Amino acid sequence: MDLALQLLFTGIGIGAVYALVALGFVLIFRATNVVNFAQGEFSMVAAYLMVVAVEAGLPYWAAFIVALLGMALLGVVFNLGVYYPLRHRSYLPVIIATIGASILLANSVLAIYGPQPQVLEGWFETPGIQVGPVYLDSQYLLIIGVTICLVIFNFWFFEKTLLGKKLQATSQDKEMASLLGISVSTMIMITFIYSAVLGGLAGILVAPVLFVSIQMGSTIALKAFAATIIGGFGDVAGAIIGGLALGLIETFGAAYISVPYKDGFAFLVLIAFLIFRPQGIFGERVAEKA
Amino acid sequence: MRLTRRDFAAGIAAGIAAPYLIKSAHAQGATIKIGMCAPVTGPAAESGGYAIKGAKLALEAVNKAGGILGKQGELIVEDDQTTNPGIVLAFSKLASQPDIVGFLGSIRSTQVHAMAPDVIKLGKPVMIGGTDPNLTHMGNQWLFRCRPNDSYSGRVIAEYGVTTLAKKKWAVLHSTDAFGTAGGKALTGALEKLGAPPVLDQGYANQSQDFTPVVLAIKQSGADILGSYFTFENDLGIFARQLRQLGVNIPWVGSPSIVNITALKLAGPALYNTYGVADYAEDSSEGSKAFGKIYRDAVKVAPDNQSSWTFDAINVMAQAINKAGTTEPAKIREAILAIRKFAGAEGEYNFDQNGDGLHGYNIVKNEKGNITFDKHIEFND
Known part of the structure; x- marks a missing residue:
């Protein structure tokens, strides 16, 4: 039982990281109908920005704000440089452009900062607390807390605010949204900014656990992408549930079946979903008229 | 100007012969080239940087001491991306340069396994740091290990x-x-x-x-x-x-x-x-201490095995080529296998017939x- 509780906590913690990155995938997919394969690199860039800001002597909270502002700027540049010029093309050139952008981002950070992996201290001085038989890592607690807050915020933002509804309208039907006077390009710009900030937030939060390295983004993004498919592409709740499910599956699978095949369990579930429920947990079946 | 049949034939002959002549001239060029596959990118990029520094420091010392066969040694580095396909690609790029006389492979056994078939095909000495014992026991006579095996x-x-x-x-x-x-x-x-x-x-x-x-x-x-x-x-x-x-x-x-x-x-x-x-401990021998000092002075970081094995690999190869008196691969191989009591940064090298140079570890x-x-x-x- 003690073992299961420890695994439950860790599985939810790592799953929350996948969920945060998956949220970024979903938001951009809803707005543009393309998958942004640079979403993982957003996490990596933000973690490096945080390291640079802390090394420059800024207090942790100020470094956090600077890093997120940097990510907002990256969101703008990404939209204007990668998506906007290709917005009238089919989804394929845009997807290829995002893959290219991810390689560019990774190699740019490598060229500017060098290959050295970095240690980023967490928010709390205490690394964790022992509650009975379970050790609660303070960073994972923070990640879980932030994920819960974001779920609530997203619900409020998309369902209760005018801007959120405009974003939803844009993601559902751009032409109709445009006819209703919504500036589609502005909404897509906001989506890219929000997704970049979300990806960055995930990177900053997970950096004290996984260290800051050029590869950190791609490692997380692969799992987050799987989580997005499991949850249902295009669904915010699906991204969260998919991420958490993936974290739990791989943690429990590793503990009770096989450690070396930990990643295998995650992708086995992904394959099962693609075969038996391709629309994911929350996705709706799309039928074509004869 | 009228092009005669003789002129045309001479032109074709020159065109065919030129690349070979240029390659041959390169092979007898001003420097002795050593190729190195190292992780410049990927998860091991940081340690790859240390490996390159170790090799460069050794080559600087070799060149100061008279070089290789009286010529300056030159290191040609290709990025192996810390992946198996990456090292195969990097090695094939280096192998296509006929004037490279020897190579440094990887410290990662899995990468050495990946490049091993191409090493056999090329038939030139490759110094390795991978410690899987099988690497020097699978019939590949061109792999020489500069670290003790597992x-x-x-x-x-x-x-x-x-x-x-x-x-x-x-x-x-x-x-x-x-x-x-x-x-x-x-x-x-x-x-x-x-x-x-x-x-x-x-x-x-x-x-x-x-x-x-x-x-x-x-x-x-x-x-x-x-x-x-x-x-x-x-x-x-x-x-x-x-x-x-x-x-x-x-x-x-x-x-x-x-x-x-x-x-x-x-x-x-x-x-x-x-x-x-x-395999590298700074206080384990005089050779280790000497390397430690050189490395600290140059790089301002504490040395470790990532840099010490490449430092030794260059020194072993330079000594072997000088002893062989030629860049002919088979002669270099014989000279490497004949090395005894060579004081390196990693310890004392005594190559066995499998190509293993070191036979012990430090705690x-x-x-x-x-x-x-x-x-x-x-x-x-």
């Missing part, structure tokens, strides 16, 4: 843990790649011979984000000592932190990565009081981040 490291880890630390309930943790699997097998075999078969033999996949299930398995096994073979420092850092956080404080004797500069930086206090088998301890030398264990087989 049949020694497994025995040293087992011997030290069982005899010196008096621990018999072992948990063996290893990567599931070629290096980790061979290392884990060597350690398990050595423990069985000492009458202490492991209570847990646990593999893990490289680039894991979480080691909680592994730590809990160690905890539940009741092991009183841990032996490990980690390939990547990131993994080692994450594991070390989680091990301590989850309250496992048993003695830990690890393969050389446990004392790598990158691992020490990432894991910090989580690695205090651990032991490592290290070191992490004392609050400082690596202190305990003893050297040498084998005669």
Whole structure:
């Protein structure tokens, strides 16, 4: 039982990281109908920005704000440089452009900062607390807390605010949204900014656990992408549930079946979903008229 | 101007012959070229940088001392991207240059396995740092190892843990790649011979984000000592932190990565009081101390095996070419295998007929981040 509780906590913690990155995938997919394969690199860039800001002597909270502002700027540049010029093309050139952008981002950070992996201290001085038989890592607690807050915020933002509804309208039907006077390009710009900030937030939060390295983004993004498919592409709740499910599956699978095949369990579930429920947990079946 | 049939034939002949003449001129060029596959990008990019620095420092010293066959040595580096396809590509790029007389391969066994078939096809000497014992026992006569192999490291880890630390309930943790699997097998075999078969033999996949299930398995096994073979420092850092956080404080004797500069930086206090088998230990010999000084003065970072093996590889190859008096591969091979009592940074080189230059390991301890030398264990087989 003690073992299961420890695994439950860790599985939810790592799953929350996948969920945060998956949220970024979903938001951009809803707005543009393309998958942004640079979403993982957003996490990596933000973690490096945080390291640079802390090394420059800024207090942790100020470094956090600077890093997120940097990510907002990256969101703008990404939209204007990668998506906007290709917005009238089919989804394929845009997807290829995002893959290219991810390689560019990774190699740019490598060229500017060098290959050295970095240690980023967490928010709390205490690394964790022992509650009975379970050790609660303070960073994972923070990640879980932030994920819960974001779920609530997203619900409020998309369902209760005018801007959120405009974003939803844009993601559902751009032409109709445009006819209703919504500036589609502005909404897509906001989506890219929000997704970049979300990806960055995930990177900053997970950096004290996984260290800051050029590869950190791609490692997380692969799992987050799987989580997005499991949850249902295009669904915010699906991204969260998919991420958490993936974290739990791989943690429990590793503990009770096989450690070396930990990643295998995650992708086995992904394959099962693609075969038996391709629309994911929350996705709706799309039928074509004869 | 009228083009005659003779002019045309002469032009065609010159066109066909020119590339060969240019290549031949290059081969007899002003420098002796040595190719090096190193991770400039990818997860091992930092340690790859150290490896390149070690090789360059050695070549500088060789050149100052008169060079190779009276010419200056030149290092040509190709990025292996820390991947198997990456090193195959990097090696093929280098191999296509006929004026490169010898090569430095990888410290990662799995990458050496990947490039090994191309090494046989090329038929030129390649110095390697991968420690999977099979690499020099699979009929590839062009691989020469500048680090002791894991049949020694497994025995040293087992011997030290069982005899010196008096621990018999072992948990063996290893990567599931070629290096980790061979290392884990060597350690398990050595423990069985000492009458202490492991209570847990646990593999893990490289680039894991979480080691909680592994730590809990160690905890539940009741092991009183841990032996490990980690390939990547990131993994080692994450594991070390989680091990301590989850309250496992048993003695830990690890393969050389446990004392790598990158691992020490990432894991910090989580690695205090651990032991490592290290092919490079600064205080283990005069050659090691001399290298340590050169490296610290030049790079301003503490040396580790990432730089020491490439430093030795260049020196061994330069000496072999000078002894052979030619760049002919078969002659260089003979000269390498004939090397005896060569004082390198990693220890004393005595090449055997398989191409293994070193036959022992150092035991070191992490004392609050400082690596202190305990003893050297040498084998005669």
